[in-house]
Every structure is written in C-alpha cells, then in structure tokens.
Amino acid sequence: MTALDFQALAPHLTLTGGLMVVLLAVSFWRSHRTAFALTLLSLAAAFIALWPGLGAGPRAVTPLLMLDAYAAFFNGLFILIGAVTALLAHRYLEGRAGSQEEFHVLLLAATLGAMTLASAQHFAALLLGLEILSISLYAMVAYPEEDHPPLEAALKYLVLSGVGSTIMLFGMALIYHATGALGFAELAAFAATGDRADLWLSAGLVLFVIGIAFKLSLVPFHMWTPDVYQGAPAPVTAYLATVSKAAVFAVLLRFAVDAQLLDLSSGAQVSVAMLFAIIAVLSMVIGNVLALLQNSIKRLLAYSSIAHVGYLLIALLVLNALPGQPMAVETALVFLVGYLAMTLAAFAVVSELSSAADGERDQIEEYSGLFWRHPVLASVLTAALLSLAGIPLTAGFIAKFYLFAAGVDGELWGLLWAMVVGSAISIYYYLKIVFAMTVRGADAPAIPASFAGVATAAVLGVVVLAIGIYPTPLIGLASDIAQGLRLTP
Amino acid sequence: MTAVSVPIEHVLVLAAALFTIGLVGVLVRRNVIFLLMSLEIMMNACGLAFIAAGARWAEADGQIMYMLILALAAAEVAVGLGLVLQLQRRFDNLDIDAASELAG
Numbered sequence: 108m109t110a111l112d113f114q115a116l117a118p119h120l121t122l123t124g125g126l127m128v129v130l131l132a133v134s135f136w137r138s139h140r141t142a143f144a145l146t147l148l149s150l151a152a153a154f155i156a157l158w159p160g161l162g163a164g165p166r167a168v169t170p171l172l173m174l175d176a177y178a179a180f181f182n183g184l185f186i187l188i189g190a191v192t193a194l195l196a197h198r199y200l201e202g203r204a205g206s207q208e209e210f211h212v213l214l215l216a217a218t219l220g221a222m223t224l225a226s227a228q229h230f231a232a233l234l235l236g237l238e239i240l241s242i243s244l245y246a247m248v249a250y251p252e253e254d255h256p257p258l259e260a261a262l263k264y265l266v267l268s269g270v271g272s273t274i275m276l277f278g279m280a281l282i283y284h285a286t287g288a289l290g291f292a293e294l295a296a297f298a299a300t301g302d303r304a305d306l307w308l309s310a311g312l313v314l315f316v317i318g319i320a321f322k323l324s325l326v327p328f329h330m331w332t333p334d335v336y337q338g339a340p341a342p343v344t345a346y347l348a349t350v351s352k353a354a355v356f357a358v359l360l361r362f363a364v365d366a367q368l369l370d371l372s373s374g375a376q377v378s379v380a381m382l383f384a385i386i387a388v389l390s391m392v393i394g395n396v397l398a399l400l401q402n403s404i405k406r407l408l409a410y411s412s413i414a415h416v417g418y419l420l421i422a423l424l425v426l427n428a429l430p431g432q433p434m435a436v437e438t439a440l441v442f443l444v445g446y447l448a449m450t451l452a453a454f455a456v457v458s459e460l461s462s463a464a465d466g467e468r469d470q471i472e473e474y475s476g477l478f479w480r481h482p483v484l485a486s487v488l489t490a491a492l493l494s495l496a497g498i499p500l501t502a503g504f505i506a507k508f509y510l511f512a513a514g515v516d517g518e519l520w521g522l523l524w525a526m527v528v529g530s531a532i533s534i535y536y537y538l539k540i541v542f543a544m545t546v547r548g549a550d551a552p553a554i555p556a557s558f559a560g561v562a563t564a565a566v567l568g569v570v571v572l573a574i575g576i577y578p579t580p581l582i583g584l585a586s587d588i589a590q591g592l593r594l595t596p
Numbered sequence: 597m598t599a600v601s602v603p604i605e606h607v608l609v610l611a612a613a614l615f616t617i618g619l620v621g622v623l624v625r626r627n628v629i630f631l632l633m634s635l636e637i638m639m640n641a642c643g644l645a646f647i648a649a650g651a652r653w654a655e656a657d658g659q660i661m662y663m664l665i666l667a668l669a670a671a672e673v674a675v676g677l678g679l680v681l682q683l684q685r686r687f688d689n690l691d692i693d694a695a696s697e698l699a700g
Contacts, residue, residue, distance in 0.1 A: 112613070181619075201689075228686065230661070231661060231664060234664055234665075234668070235663070235664065238668045238672075242671050242672060242675055243667075245672075245675045245676075245679075246675055246678075249679055249682070252682045252686075253686070255686075255687065258679060258682055258683055258686070258687075259636065260678050261679055262628065262676075262692065264670070265676050265690075266618075266622065266631050266632075266635065266692075269672055270619070270622055270635065270638070271617075272668075273615070273638040273639050273641075276639070276642040276646075276665065277611075277612075277615055277638075277641065277642045277645060279609070279610070279642075279646075279661075280642055280645035280646045280648075280649055280658075280661075281649075281651040282646065282647035283646065283653075283657070283658065283661075284604070284608065284645070284648065284652060287652070288652040289657055289661070307608070312613070385663065426643045488633075511669065550656055591671065
C-alpha cells in the first residue's frame with residue numbers, strides 16, 4: 108500500500124482509531140459523558156477526513172475497496188446519522204442502571220461496517236462490512252438487556268438476519284463457482300463473455316437477491332422488521348431504519364452498476380430484474396396495507412420503511428431499463444437522502460419521548476395532544492410524516508417526484524401504478540398520527556426530552572423542509588456523483 | 597497423485613443438502629440453542645461451497661472466504677450465546693415462542 112492508499116482510506120482509519128480510543132478510555136475510566144464526547148469527536152474527525160480521502164481521487168485500495176465520491180457521499184451520511192444516534196442515545200440511556208459506555212463503542216463499530224459496505228467492490232468486503240454492521244447492531248438492539256422486548260427483538264434479529272446472510276453467502280459461493288469471480292469488475296467481465304445460462308449461476312443469483320431482500324426487509328422476507336423495530340430501543344431503531352438499509356442499498360447499487368447484476372442473468376432461466384420488480388410491487392402494496400393496521404408508531408414506521416425501500420427499487424430497475432445513463436443513480440441518491448432525513452426525524456421524536464428507564468412510548472394514543480404538550484417535537488413529527496406521505500414542499504415530495512420521473516423515462520408502468528396506489532394508502536395512516544397529535548389530551552406523562560435531543564430533532568425537521576423547498580444543491584451533488592461512476596451501456 | 601477425484605458438482609450438492617438441513621432446523625426448532633446450531637450448519641455449508649468453488653478455479657480465494665465465514669460465525673455465536681444467557685437468567689426459558697411478547 109502506498110501513502111496515497113492510506114490517504115484515500117483516511118475516514119475509515121480515523122474512525123477505527125477513534126473506536127480504539129473510546130474502547131480504551133471506557134475500560135480505564137467509566138464515564139458516560141466522556142465516552143459520548145469522545146464518540147462525537149471521533150465521528151467529527153472521520154467526517155473531516157472525508158476531504159483528504161477525496162483528495163486521493165477515485166482510488167481502488169486493494170481489490171476489495173473502491174474509494175470514490177460515491178463512497179465518500181455515503182460515508183458522510185453514515186457519519187452524520189451516527190452522530191445523531193449518539194446524541195439521541197446519550198439522553199435515552201441516561202437514567203438506566205448499569206453501564207452505558209459500551210453502546211458508543213458498538214455505534215462506532217456499526218458505522219465503520221456501514222462505511223466499508225459503501226466502498227465495497229468485492230464479495231469479501233461486502234461480507235465483512237455487512238457483518239461488522241449486523242453484529243454490532245444485534246448488541247445495540249439488546250443493550251437495555253434488563254427488559255424483555257429488546258432481548259426478544261435482538262434474538263429475532265440475530266436469527267433472521269443470520270439466515271439472510273447465509274442465504275446471500277451461499278448465493279455468492281454459487282456465483283463464484285459459475286464465474287470464478289469475486290470482484291464486481293471481474294463479474295462484469297464475465298457478464299460480457301461468459302456463459303450466462305449456467306444453472307449454478309441462476310441459482311446463485313436468486314439466492315443473492317433473496318439475501319439482499321432479507322437485509323433490506325422487502326416483502327416476502329420482511330417478517331422480522333416490525334418486531335425488531337418495536338422491541339429495539341428507539342435510537343437504535345432510528346439507526347436500523349436508516350444506516351443499515353442505506354448501506355445495503357449502497358452496495359447493491361454499486362454491484363448493479365459495476366457487475367451489471369441485472370444483466371448477468373439475461374439469457375439465463377431467471378431474470379433478476381423480474382425478481383426485483385415482483386419484490387418491489389409486493390413491498391409497496393403489502394407494506395402500505397399492513398401499516399394501516401398498526402397502533403404502534405414504531406411498527407407503523409417499520410411497514411412504511413418496507414414500502415419506501417420498495418419505491419427505491421424502482422431506481423434500480425430504471426438502471427436496467429436505461430443502461431449507461433447516470434439518471435438512475437442520481438434518482439436513487441436523491442430518494443435515499445430524502446428517505447434518511449424524514450425517517451431519522453420521525454424516529455428522533457419517538458426517541459425523545461421515550462427513555463430506557465421509563466420504557467418506550469410508541470402507542471399512537473400516547474401522542475394525542477402532543478401539539479399542546481411539546482409543540483417543537485410535534486411540529487418535527489408532523490413535517491416528517493407529511494414528508495413520508497409525499498406532500499409538496501417536503502423532502503419526500505422531491506424524492507417521490509424524482510423517482511416517478513425516472514420511472515416514466517424507463518417506462519416501468521406497473522411499478523409506477525403500485526407506487527401511486529401505495530402512496531395514496533399511506534396518506535391515511537400518516538395523517539392519522541398528525542390528527543391524534545392535535546386532539547387535546549388529558550393527563551399525559553412528562554416528556555423526558557433533553558435540549559440537545561430536541562435541537563437535533565428540530566434540525567432534522569428543518570433539513571426535511573429545506574430539501575423540499577430548495578433541492579438544487581442536493582440534486583447537483585447527486586448528479587456529480589452519478590457521473591463519476593463507471594456506467595457501461 | 598490421486599486416482600479418483602470427487603466431481604465439484606457432488607460437493608456442491610452436499611453443501612446444498614447441509615444448507616437445507618440447517619434452514620429446516622431454523623424453521624422447525626424452537627429452542628434457541630438449536631436455532632443457533634442450525635445457523636452454524638448453514639454457515640458451514642456456505643464455507644464448503646466456497647472451498648469447492650475455489651478448488652474448481654484452483655484459487656485460494658474460496659478458502660479465504662471460508663476463513664472469513666469462520667470468523668463471522670464465531671462472532672455471531674458469541675453475541676447469540678450472550679443473548680441466550682440473558683434470556684435464561686431473566687426469564688428462565690429458552691423457547692423462542694414462549695419468549696414472544698411482540699405482536700407478530
């Protein structure tokens with residue numbers, strides 16, 4: 108490795124260093140405040156290190172990692188979301204008996220895993236990143252271990268995410284058997300020349316898609332999602348719904364661009380594009396319908412996130428319909444940023460109303476009258492929910508509008524119908540919560556929110572509106588990054 | 597040096613059979629310890645498939661993937677057994693259905 112390689116890896120190395128510092132500090136000096144401050148410092152240092160990293164140019168460090176603007180974009184998002192999660196978790200864990208410090212170590216490790224996924228260009232890096240992320244998350248979900256729901260959620264997550272990982276691994280092994288390639292670029296070379304009708308290759312691709320669908324919690328592999336989201340502590344749910352999904356989608360999109368995943372199967376017995384289209388339609392329709400039946404806001408948001416990842420798959424299929432055009436990648440990035448902002452804002456409010464000591468506050472009745480009890484949090488939640496419903500002047504509208512335009516260009520009519528129907532259904536259950544918040548409630552429990560947490564939620568609410576009102580900088584950034592990828596027609 | 601060699605396809609079929617046994621175990625078994633064991637069988641089936649595929653291309657990559665899978669399985673089981681201990685200590689039960697409170 109040369110000096111330039113180390114420079115390109117700067118964000119990963121900085122975060123690894125920070126992780127070690129927090130780990131050592133925690134083992135010698137138990138203080139939640141110190142661990143929290145060091146965590147924020149490490150994340151800030153890693154964020155600053157993104158620029159020297161970009162300065163090394165798009166660079167493949169070993170055959171495993173590709174450090175380009177695309178990776179840096181996702182790394183920046185993951186670091187920011189990690190910082191928000193640390194801020195929310197600090198207050199959430201405060202009143203709890205036992206030690207709080209290790210949570211921050213796990214959070215840094217999970218962020219490192221997500222960053223590895225965003226820069227992976229090889230099956231080995233994909234596996235490592237995915238598992239660093241997932242295994243840290245199992246422990247984060249179970250962190251308030253004195254309570255029943257987190258333990259149960261962690262166990263369910265461990266078993267079902269483990270099954271998803273192994274299915275994906277078996278798929279990778281079969282793809283390797285058929286093609287002799289583990290790197291994305293080598294797979295693309297195979298797609299150009301090799302025998303794509305091989306039965307083992309088809310089986311491997313199907314298993315790989317199923318594994319990805321498990322990780323992105325897409326219908327029909329979504330059954331773990333509502334339980335895990337409900338049982339996990341609210342700040343961890345926020346992290347699960349944002350970083351773990353965006354990281355898996357980041358690597359899927361890079362795989363689709365570099366290795367021509369959707370093209371690998373043409374001429375074979377199965378079409379990966381067809382599989383993804385079916386999964387997307389099922390996720391959009393079933394996710395939205397099941398969300399109607401929920402009384403827990405965390406379960407409701409879990410189903411709505413299933414539907415949103417279903418929408419996101421449209422961008423992936425546009426890539427297949429219009430190969431070689433950066434528009435699909437640009438759309439996916441814009442949609443993802445919108446989704447991350449509004450989901451994080453919604454969960455930030457849920458988290459600020461809950462605490463490890465008093466338990467989760469996630470039933471919709473408990474939100475009645477929130478406008479009178481805590482106007483700031485209620486406004487942020489309203490902005491987030493309206494945005495999730497796709498109301499104009501919010502990030503969600505821009506995201507869906509972009510996706511719709513891309514879908515029209517790709518002529519994916521069936522998927523667009525599913526998206527329209529799904530969005531129409533979704534307006535009902537989002538507005539149900541907004542209306543509940545305006546009802547004057549009687550005796551309500553005290554709100555444990557801290558100033559830092561409310562400020563974080565407020566900033567997220569402003570971001571949701573800002574993207575909706577003035578999306579030009581985001582679109583410009585997404586377009587630059589999409590142009591920088593090696594798109595092959 | 598070897599007179600008889602095993603065709604790669606046979607090894608893959610064996611791996612697929614092991615994988616199916618593990619998957620059925622995860623779906624059928626209700627005791628958490630057995631769930632973790634079934635998961636372990638699935639992971640080892642993946643490892644076997646990688647080694648067979650590596651042998652086909654005469655590359656070390658398959659074996660390296662196996663080492664990564666070993667490390668991953670160990671880490672996953674370490675967290676899993678930690679959860680099992682907590683579950684046993686606090687709720688005195690290792691049945692995953694009896695532990696089910698969240699509306700499914």
